[in-house]
Amino acid sequence: xxxxxxxxxxxxxxxxxxxxxxxxxxxxxxxxxxxxxxxxxxxxxxxxxxxxxxxxxxxxxxxxxxxxxxxxxxxxxxxxxxxxxxxxxxxxxxxxxxxxxxxxxxxxxxxxxxxxxxxxxxxxxxxxxxxxxxxxxxxxxxxxxxxxxxxxxxxxxxxxxxxxxxxxxxxxxxxxxxxxxxxxxxxxxxxxxxxxxxxxxxxxxxxxxxxxxxxxxxxxxxxxxxxxxxxxxxxxxxxxxxxxxxxxxxxxxxxxxxxxxxxxxxxxxxxxxxxxxxxxxxxxxxxxxxxxxx
Numbered sequence: 001x002x003x004x005x006x007x008x009x010x011x012x013x014x015x016x017x018x019x020x021x022x023x024x025x026x027x028x029x030x031x032x033x034x035x036x037x038x039x040x041x042x043x044x045x046x047x048x049x050x051x052x053x054x055x056x057x058x059x060x061x062x063x064x065x066x067x068x069x070x071x072x073x074x075x076x077x078x079x080x081x082x083x084x085x086x087x088x089x090x091x092x093x094x095x096x097x098x099x100x101x102x103x104x105x106x107x108x109x110x111x112x113x114x115x116x117x118x119x120x121x122x123x124x125x126x127x128x129x130x131x132x133x134x135x136x137x138x139x140x141x142x143x144x145x146x147x148x149x150x151x152x153x154x155x156x157x158x159x160x161x162x163x164x165x166x167x168x169x170x171x172x173x174x175x176x177x178x179x180x181x182x183x184x185x186x187x188x189x190x191x192x193x194x195x196x197x198x199x200x201x202x203x204x205x206x207x208x209x210x211x212x213x214x215x216x217x218x219x220x221x222x223x224x225x226x227x228x229x230x231x232x233x234x235x236x237x238x239x240x241x242x243x244x245x246x247x248x249x250x251x252x253x254x255x256x257x258x259x260x261x262x263x264x265x266x267x268x269x270x271x272x273x274x275x276x277x278x279x280x281x282x283x284x285x286x287x288x289x290x291x292x293x294x
Contacts, residue, residue: 040103048096055088080140083165129166131183136165144188150258152189153180195232196261200269201249202276203284210240213250216279220271221252228267230260235268247284 063081140163145151149160153170156178162169168185170178204213214237221235234254241251252272256264273283 037103041100044096044099044103048092048099052089052092055092056085059084059088080137083137083140128181128183132166132181135182135185136163136168139163139168139182139185139188140165145190145192149190149192151191153185154187156180192258194258195255196258198234198254198256198261198265198268200252200265200272201243202251202269202272204240204248204250204281205284206240206248208281210250212279213276213281214239216275216281217250217252217272220268220275224268224271228256228260228264230257231264232256 059081063084139145145160145163147160147163151157151160151170153168156170156172158170158172158176158178160168161171161177164182166182168180168182170180172178217237225231225235232255234252236253238251238253240248242248252268254264276283
């Protein structure tokens with residue numbers, strides 16, 4: 001009988017213990033704290049979303065206005081635009097999570113201090129990647145070259161087919177596609193930014209009638225130059241010049257738009273030779289020096 005009473009008393013006391021424990025909890029404070037946290041999270045979410053939308057709108061508007069004023073390459077502007085949007089996104093995201101974790105009571109400062117050591121190790125491993133991105137950003141920002149430009153990057157020459165933040169792709173004249181990490185680009189020779197020189201050399205004997213040669217060439221220029229709008233300057237008749245190998249050449253110089261120089265050189269050279277031959281002036285063949293191997 002006594003055992004039964006003890007068991008009943010124990011069972012009765014256990015619910016009473018839990019009941020007293022729950023009664024000691026300040027449910028009003030917990031509810032208030034919970035509501036405060038939820039409202040804070042909701043506030044920061046709306047705030048940072050509004051900041052993100054406003055920032056993206058400002059970036060888009062600024063780049064559209066800048067491209068209209070500067071008349072820059074669409075590829076370069078698009079790449080810098082995308083980079084700016086991404087940087088702003090991660091900037092806002094970082095501070096958003098910082099605010100959220102701080103609101104939830106997470107010791108963000110301690111976490112950042114611990115992450116700094118790991119970040120340092122990762123940073124050394126990603127140093128090459130960072131160098132590529134930084135160099136690529138400045139190539140774009142300084143407009144060193146664009147897609148379609150003919151360039152010489154170190155020992156590689158060709159046409160730029162792709163320009164990114166990490167690599168630049170150049171297609172050589174023989175069709176080879178070169179993928180160049182941006183950190184390896186130290187000296188850029190852009191052959192597409194200015195007018196290109198066209199120098200035509202006509203091998204002649206020093207005893208020819210130079211007045212007749214000049215009149216013949218001037219007549220060819222009068223007939224052909226108006227047909228080529230790609231000629232930007234000249235032609236200038238330089239006259240008879242002695243070359244290093246002891247021969248004489250009659251030289252004509254003019255400038256043309258980039259990419260047109262070889263076509264113009266062939267066209268005018270053929271026209272000059274044909275006109276000189278018709279005038280009875282013989283164009284000589286430069287001597288060829290053959291050296292036997294030792």
